[in-house]
Each structure stands twice: as C-alpha cells, then as structure tokens.
Amino acid sequence: MKTQICIIGGGPSGLMLSQLLDRKGIETxxxxxxxxxxxLGRIRAGVLEHGFxxxxxxxxxxxxxxxxxxxxxxxxxSDNGVLRRVDLKRHSGGSSVVVYGQTELxxxxxxxxxxAGGHVIHNVExxxxxxxxxxxxxxxxxRDGDEIVRIDCDYVIGADGFHGxxxxxxxxxxxxxxxxxxPFGWLGVLSRTKPxxxxxxxxxxxxxxxxxxxxxxxxxxxYIQVPLSDKVEDWSDEAFWDELKARLPDxxxxxxxTGPSIEKSIAPxxxxxxxxMRWGSLFLAGDAAHIVPPTGARGLNSAASDIxxxxxxxxxxxxxxxxxxxxxxxxxxxxxxxxxxxxxxxxTSLLHRFPETPGYDQKLQETELAYLFSSxxxxxxxxxxxxxxxx
Ligand code: FAD
Ligand code: DHB
Numbered sequence: 065m066k067t068q069i070c071i072i073g074g075g076p077s078g079l080m081l082s083q084l085l086d087r088k089g090i091e092t093x094x095x096x097x098x099x100x101x102x103x104l105g106r107i108r109a110g111v112l113e114h115g116f117x118x119x120x121x122x123x124x125x126x127x128x129x130x131x132x133x134x135x136x137x138x139x140x141x142s143d144n145g146v147l148r149r150v151d152l153k154r155h156s157g158g159s160s161v162v163v164y165g166q167t168e169l170x171x172x173x174x175x176x177x178x179x180a181g182g183h184v185i186h187n188v189e190x191x192x193x194x195x196x197x198x199x200x201x202x203x204x205x206x207r208d209g210d211e212i213v214r215i216d217c218d219y220v221i222g223a224d225g226f227h228g229x230x231x232x233x234x235x236x237x238x239x240x241x242x243x244x245x246x247p248f249g250w251l252g253v254l255s256r257t258k259p260x261x262x263x264x265x266x267x268x269x270x271x272x273x274x275x276x277x278x279x280x281x282x283x284x285x286x287y288i289q290v291p292l293s294d295k296v297e298d299w300s301d302e303a304f305w306d307e308l309k310a311r312l313p314d315x316x317x318x319x320x321x322t323g324p325s326i327e328k329s330i331a332p333x334x335x336x337x338x339x340x341m342r343w344g345s346l347f348l349a350g351d352a353a354h355i356v357p358p359t360g361a362r363g364l365n366s367a368a369s370d371i372x373x374x375x376x377x378x379x380x381x382x383x384x385x386x387x388x389x390x391x392x393x394x395x396x397x398x399x400x401x402x403x404x405x406x407x408x409x410x411x412t413s414l415l416h417r418f419p420e421t422p423g424y425d426q427k428l429q430e431t432e433l434a435y436l437f438s439s440x441x442x443x444x445x446x447x448x449x450x451x452x453x454x455x
Contacts, residue, residue, distance in 0.1 A: 067093045067183070069378065070204045070217040072191055073224030074103060074184055076166060077350030077367040079173035081221060083123040084375045086180055090382050093183040093215055095191055095206055097224070100174055107254050107327045109166040110277050110285055111136075111264070111361035113452030116368040117162045125172045132280070133164030139450075141415075141433075142267040145313045148437050149263075155440070155447035163264075165279045166364060193220055193233045197344030221374065222348040223367075226336070230352050234343045246333035246357055246412065247419055248272070250287040251294065253304055254327040259284045260312075260320045266359075267311050268433070272417040273359075274311035284321075287358075289416055292332060301325050333357035333412065335405055340394040347374060347393060354401045356408035359415060365452055366404040370397045372455045400453065407449040 069085065071078040074096030082092040096103065112120075112133070120126040137153040137160045153160050177184050188206040195202050204215045222230020231239070259278035267274040272289035279285055288307055290299075301324060309317035336355040341348045350367030373396050377389025414432055418425070436442045 065093065065213065065215045067091045067215060067217050068382070069093075069219050069221060070095065070202075070215050071221040071223055072193070072204070072230050073097075073222070073228055073350075073352065074100075074174075074186070075223065075225055075350065076170050076173065076364060077352075077371055078221065078223035079170065079177060079184070080119060080123060080368070081223065081349065081371050081374055082182060082184070083125065083173055083176050083180075084119070084371070085378055086177075086182055087124060088379055088383065090378055093185065093217075094177070095188045095204070095215075096184060096186050097188060097191070099186050104167050104171055104174075107165070107167060107252065107285070107329070109358075109361065109364040110163055110279060111365075112162040112164055112169070113365045113368070113450075114159050114161070115372070115452045115455055116365050117164075119368055119372060120169060120172070123173070123176065125169070125176045128172055129162065129164045129169060132168070133162045134278075134280075135160050136163055136263055139264040139266065140261065142265055142269070142313050142316070143433055144269055147265070147313050147316070150443060150446060150450075152447045152451055155443045156451045159447075159451035161361075161451055163278060168279075191224075191229050193222075193230065193346060196220065196233060196346045202345045218345070219378075220346045222346055222352045223350050225351040226355055228352050230346060231338055231348055233346065234338075238340075238343055240339045242335075242337045242339070244335040244409070246335075246416070247292060248289050248416065249292055249294070249330045249332040250275075250358060251290045251296070251299055251304065251330050252285065252287045252328070253301070253325045254279070255284050255286070255323045255325055256282060257284050257321040257323040258282060260316055265312070265316065266411075266415055267313075268415045268417075269311040270417065271307070271311050273415050274308055276312070276316070290330065291419075294330065296328055296330055299328065301328075304328070331358065333359075335409055337398070337401060337405060339398060341370070341397050342390075342394040347390075349374060349397075353397075354405070356404055357412045358408075360404075360408040360411040360450065362404040362408045366401055369400045369455050373397050400455070403449070403453055
C-alpha cells in the first residue's frame with residue numbers, strides 16, 4: 065500500500081489527526097493494534113479543554129459533543145471536609161471546560177473516519193517502522209495473519225500510546241527520557257448512578273485523594289488514591305463506596321448514590337517526557353511521547369496540542385510547500401508539553417497524601433492550598449492552566 069502519512073495508533077490522537085488531514089485532502093492510513101470495541105472499552109479521560117473541543121469541531125466531529133457534553137464553568141476542591149469552589153470562568157477570563165468522555169469522542173472520530181471511507185486497519189500485529197532517518201522514504205510493515213503487509217509513505221506519526229513501538233524505534237542515544245513515578249495509583253469506578261455533584265469535586269483528605277467526576281447525568285466516574293501494591297480484586301464495590309464516602313465532606317457522602325460498578329481499574333500515576341518528538345520522518349504525538357498523572361486532566365489535552373501543531377505543519381508542507389512547521393514541531397510541542405507536566409505535578413502534589421511525608425512538607429501542602437483560596441492571582445493561575453493554555 066501507499067499513502068502520504070502512516071499513523072500508528074487508533075486512539076484519540078491518531079484518529080483526530082487522520083480526520084483533520086483527510087478534510088484537507090491529505091491521505092492517511094491508521095494502523096491500530098486492537099479492535100474498535102477494545103479501544104472503546106477503555107474508560108479514560110472525561111474533561112476536555114476549550115482547544116480540544118475546537119479541534120473536534122474543526123474535524124467535523126463536534127455535533128454530539130456539543131449536544132451531549134456538559135459545559136463546566138468551575139469545580140470544587142474539598143480540603144478535609146470543607147468544600148470550596150474554583151470559578152474557572154471568572155478566573156480564566158471567560159473560559160470553561162467540556163465534560164465529554166474519551167470513549168464517546170473516540171466513537172465520534174471512528175464514525176467520521178468510516179463515513180469518509182478512511183483507512184483504519186484494526187488488529188494489526190508486529191508493526192515495524194523502517195528507514196525513518198535515511199535519504200529514502202520511510203515504510204511500515206505489519207503482520208496480518210501469515211502475511212506481512214508493507215505501506216510506503218512520506219511520514220510516520222507515532223500516536224501509539226505509552227507502550228507503543230514508535231518511541232522505541234528512535235535510537236537510545238538520540239532519545240532522552242525524563243520520568244517521575246508517584247508512590248500511588250488511582251482506582252476508578254464507573255457506575256450507572258446520578259453524579260453526586262453537578263461539578264467535579266477534587267477531594268484532599270487525611271485518608272488520601274478522591275475525585276468525583278461524571279460522564280452524564282446518569283453515569284458517574286469516581287476515583288480514589290490507592291497504594292501501588294493494591295489490586296482491583298482487593299476492592300469490592302462496597303469497600304470502594306465506603307472509602308470514597310470517608311474521603312468526602314459529610315454532606316456530600318450523605319447524598320452519594322451507589323450502585324454496581326460497570327468498570328473498575330487501577331492506573332499508576334506517572335510523569336514522563338521523551339525528547340525530541342521528531343526523528344527523521346517520524347513524529348511522536350500524545351501518550352507515545354508524554355504522560356502526566358491524571359490529576360489536572362491534562363493527558364488528552366496535551367495530545368490535542370501535538371495534533372494541532374502536526375495538522376498545521378502537514379498542511380503547510382503539502383499545501384504550501386513550507387516545512388517550517390515540521391522543523392519546529394518538536395520544540396514547539398515540547399514547550400507546551402512541559403507546561404502541562406508542571407501543572408499536573410502541582411495539582412498532584414497539592415491534593416494527594418504522600419506516604420511518609422515529613423511534617424514540614426505537609427505544612428507546605430496545607431499552606432499552598434490556603435494561599436490558593438486567599439489569592440485571586442493564584443486562582444487565576446490554576447484556572448488558566450485547567451482550561452488550557454493557548455496552543
Ligand atoms: P492512547 O489512547 O493510548 O492510544 C494509542 C493507541 O495505539 C491505542 O489504541 C493502542 O491500542 C494503539 N497501539 C499501541 N501499540 C500499538 C502498536 N504497536 N501498533 C499499533 N497500534 C498500537 N486526559 C485528559 O486530558 N483529561 C482527563 O480527564 C483524563 N483522565 C484520565 C483518566 C485515567 C484513569 C487515565 C488512565 C488517563 C486519563 N487521561 C486524561 C489521559 C488520556 O486518556 C490519554 O492522554 C489519551 O488516551 C492519549 O491518547 P493517545 O491517542 O495519545 O494514546
Ligand atoms: C476525570 C479524570 C481526571 O483525571 C480528571 O482530572 C478529571 C476527570 C474523569 O475521568 O472524569
């Protein structure tokens with residue numbers, strides 16, 4: 065096969081780029097390791113910043129998001145039982161976020177690719193990237209049963225998530241990886257229950273962090289901080305609800321509607337950045353190049369800025385013959401990626417319980433939170449980062 069751009073990974077990053085480029089007449093093939101059902105079964109992000117929502121609209125995929133998604137102008141922070149609201153709209157100068165599940169937006173992108181006759185090939189095995197940094201053009205192979213299929217292209221986009229092959233195709237002496245592991249994970253539960261609060265609640269408590277989020281008015285998403293040694297099997301639904309309630313203000317716990325979990329999983333918290341994000345004709349995007357702890361809802365939103373820069377760089381290349389965007393991609397993308405890293409680290413440090421933290425650090429954490437709610441400047445900084453820095 066032959067195409068202009070071969071995209072590895074059919075998650076939100078790969079599908080979004082494919083859909084945007086297709087609308088400009090630029091050809092792509094997307095190779096996805098898993099089935100569509102498997103990708104849609106992974107419950108992940110729920111909060112989209114303004115810039116991501118705009119990209120969905122530009123991709124012609126914003127209609128369902130705009131009717132079914134919820135605009136949130138703020139969220140609550142609970143500090144050991146005391147609730148305080150962060151007015152995002154006021155402190156960011158009029159911006160807000162959209163609550164719309166990653167599952168739903170991925171479904172919208174899959175539907176749009178199918179309607180446009182786009183090539184998204186599922187269940188590909190043994191993807192290998194070739195000639196990424198030689199004089200000739202790159203090519204990609206994958207296995208389909210007993211057959212090895214070859215795709216010739218101009219560029220390869222590595223949008224295959226943290227565990228994908230793309231980043232690993234860059235030689236170790238070229239790539240620098242920066243990583244920070246946190247000594248805990250998030251246990252998440254999805255339940256067909258009415259959300260406990262119209263807005264999200266980020267809860268700091270002596271028992272550890274908790275988050276009350278939602279997907280719709282009948283679908284709730286809750287998380288609690290757990291030790292890395294915990295397994296999903298250790299947590300019955302009843303134990304989860306009891307622990308969640310114990311971390312929330314009494315009045316919130318009293319109105320929490322519980323029910324059977326329809327998904328339950330543990331995600332370890334990690335910060336990670338790989339530099340550079342371009343090597344020859346390979347460009348990394350999204351989780352393939354960087355991971356944030358989920359506290360600030362930045363992961364998918366960081367992927368969105370990579371896609372925005374790549375989309376514009378590819379348009380400039382194919383439609384205007386201008387390669388400046390491609391040349392500056394890594395530097396531009398990384399500048400924004402590191403700001404999302406900083407914010408996610410800050411939100412994580414502010415709200416979690418760190419095992420064996422000395423008294424001095426605990427005092428600083430308390431002071432940071434007290435300062436936040438005493439200063440419009442501090443609230444403005446939180447709000448501008450949460451709604452998304454400009455691309
Ligand atoms: P992925 O979604 O990982 O997609 C990569 C795709 O590549 C996958 O479909 C995978 O199957 C495929 N693949 C892998 N290897 C290969 C291969 N060798 N060949 C072909 N295909 C391959 N972000 C937010 O912005 N807001 C939030 O509220 C938020 N909440 C989160 C909550 C949790 C619990 C978690 C775990 C994450 C959360 N995130 C959030 C982060 C967000 O989900 C990710 O940043 C996002 O999925 C990144 O998209 P991606 O397309 O880059 O990577
Ligand atoms: C969700 C996840 C997050 O990491 C976050 O900060 C907010 C919401 C969610 O899954 O709904």
